[in-house]
């Protein structure tokens with residue numbers, strides 16, 4: 001996926017995902033993302049924000065953070081904007097933008113987040129997104145990546161089977177990638193991995209490899 005029209009349909013039902021897979025706050029990747037942020041004022045970019053779930057959670061938990069959520073899908077952004085109207089948060093902005101061609105200067109952000117995206121786009125587009133993430137991230141900044149992870153529990157494998165069936169070809173290969181090596185080729189070093197419900201949150205720093 002990647003084109004705007006591919007998300008027209010999924011925008012309507014997208015938030016069911018959180019209510020199904022990530023409903024337990026204590027073990028949700030949304031909570032884990034917040035747990036790795038510092039308390040200092042942060043500039044945060046949520047690349048491919050979708051309906052804004054991570055962006056709004058971060059902005060609400062860190063009132064001194066400045067959060068920008070960008071997405072290529074007008075339908076997803078409309079859904080996000082409707083949610084934002086209900087929330088009492090003012091430190092988040094939503095922008096229509098291609099993550100492969102970010103309209104931001106180099107090293108602008110302390111934190112860049114790419115959540116539930118890399119597994120469903122082409123390897124070429126994933127490379128472009130990671131290149132842009134690296135460019136706009138400060139030298140000492142953090143890249144946070146949320147991705148699906150095959151659960152160990154037999155009970156969770158059944159709901160996860162549905163995820164596998166609905167994701168594009170290549171999803172299972174992506175699940176088995178050696179993530180340290182995968183991100184290393186794009187100039188990132190793995191600092192921490194937090195295992196969550198059906199997913200993992202990876203915290204990466206910039207390295208000098210490229």
Ligand SMILES: C[S@@+](CC[C@H](N)C(=O)[O-])C[C@H]1O[C@@H](n2cnc3c(N)ncnc32)[C@H](O)[C@@H]1O
Nearest residue numbers: 002007048049050071072073076098099115116
């Ligand atoms: C599965 S959703 C993930 C949404 C959100 N990050 C989350 O954690 O729930 C993937 C999102 O990536 C967006 N996307 C795909 N390609 C993009 C691109 N080139 N630029 C910006 N957004 C893109 C889609 O529009 C969609 O909203």
